[in-house]
Amino acid sequence: MLHHNLVHIRDMLIAEWLILVLVGAGFLVFILALKTLAGDRFRIHRTVGRPTLVARELINSSRSLIIYNGMQILMRVFILSFGFVLTFDKEPPLWQVAISFPLIILLHDAYFYWTHRIFHSRFVFRLVHSEHHKAVQPTVFTAYRFSIIEAAVQGMYPIFYAALLPCSFSTLIFFYVVMIAHDVMIHSGVDIVPRFLVIGPFGWVCGTLHHDMHHRLGRSNYGLYFRFWDRLMRTEHPQFERLFDHVHSPANRGDVYRLIARRRDELAPAAAAVGGPAA
Numbered sequence: 001m002l003h004h005n006l007v008h009i010r011d012m013l014i015a016e017w018l019i020l021v022l023v024g025a026g027f028l029v030f031i032l033a034l035k036t037l038a039g040d041r042f043r044i045h046r047t048v049g050r051p052t053l054v055a056r057e058l059i060n061s062s063r064s065l066i067i068y069n070g071m072q073i074l075m076r077v078f079i080l081s082f083g084f085v086l087t088f089d090k091e092p093p094l095w096q097v098a099i100s101f102p103l104i105i106l107l108h109d110a111y112f113y114w115t116h117r118i119f120h121s122r123f124v125f126r127l128v129h130s131e132h133h134k135a136v137q138p139t140v141f142t143a144y145r146f147s148i149i150e151a152a153v154q155g156m157y158p159i160f161y162a163a164l165l166p167c168s169f170s171t172l173i174f175f176y177v178v179m180i181a182h183d184v185m186i187h188s189g190v191d192i193v194p195r196f197l198v199i200g201p202f203g204w205v206c207g208t209l210h211h212d213m214h215h216r217l218g219r220s221n222y223g224l225y226f227r228f229w230d231r232l233m234r235t236e237h238p239q240f241e242r243l244f245d246h247v248h249s250p251a252n253r254g255d256v257y258r259l260i261a262r263r264r265d266e267l268a269p270a271a272a273a274v275g276g277p278a279a
Contacts, residue, residue: 012176013069017062019180024058024140031140031190044212044247045189046254049139057135061144068144068155096166104161104175105225111157113229116222119150128153135187138215143183182225186211191247199241204228209244209256213237216257 031048040046048054091097119129131147146154158175161167185192186208193207204226214221220237223230230236243256 012072012172013065015173016065016069016176016180019177020061020065020141020144020184021058023181023184024143027140027184027188028054031188034190034192040254041250041252042190042192042247043252043254044191044209044256045137047137048189049137054139054141057139057141057145061141061146064144064146064151067146067148067151071152071155072159091168092166097168097171100166100168100171101174103165104167104171105178107161107165108157108175108179109223109225110229111160112154112224113222115153116224117235120219120222133215133218136215138187138189138212140184140188142187143180186224191244195244195248198227198244207244209247210236210240213240213243 028048034042049057092100116129118124128147128149132142132145132150135142135145144151158172162172186206188208189212191208191212193205196202197205198207198210206221206223206225206227210221210223210227217237220235221230221240222235227236239260243259246252246259247256
């Protein structure tokens with residue numbers, strides 16, 4: 001049984017790394033093509049990152065994926081010691097498989113928001129989360145630029161979910177593809193999410209700018225996929241919607257943060273913006 005789990009983790013690690021590299025490279029090509037087609041419209045930053053920085057962040061993210069999956073090995077060994085088996089050899093009932101696809105994303109959104117808030121507390125930030133915030137202007141491969149502790153914490157989620165809630169192998173594949181593709185997009189510096197999905201009656205999706213503002217400003221916009229928790233807990237930046245409209249307008253020149261640079265300390269790197277979560 002242990003061998004079965006080790007093989008499964010090995011295969012998932014290879015799959016996750018290939019998805020990260022292929023999606024990241026594809027998004028880089030898309031960004032360069034978009035520059036030709038639409039100029040600076042949709043751009044949060046004028047550049048997409050120096051080649052040496054992109055390569056360095058790919059190496060860092062690859063390391064984090066190894067830690068991420070290493071934590072899953074430890075958790076599987078732990079639950080095996082209590083006689084709980086995760087093999088995914090038998091599919092759960094069809095209705096459980098159907099609800100598992102949205103459920104694993106919705107719960108991951110909540111898991112990420114609250115662990116992220118904790119990571120921004122005064123005594124945890126420098127130890128756990130500061131590595132990720134060294135990227136004030138993220139690139140497509142910043143997504144998994146984690147410290148060892150943060151990679152381990154985020155790596156726990158799929159096992160928590162699989163052990164406690166309806167799950168199949170297809171659920172996990174779906175989760176990893178969505179998570180990696182989404183994380184690459186929100187660190188790309190280009191926001192292409194349609195307005196109706198971000199703002200308005202159905203406007204619950206974060207999009208790229210939402211997370212990019214978190215990297216730049218540090219103390220707001222903690223959500224991952226959806227704006228729900230930030231809006232509920234009043235941690236969303238008050239100017240997010242105005243800046244989103246600017247990024248999507250023909251007037252955008254890749255200079256969105258100039259609109260809110262009223263105080264010098266407002267645009268300080270997030271690594272210096274430690275002191276607990278704030279709106």
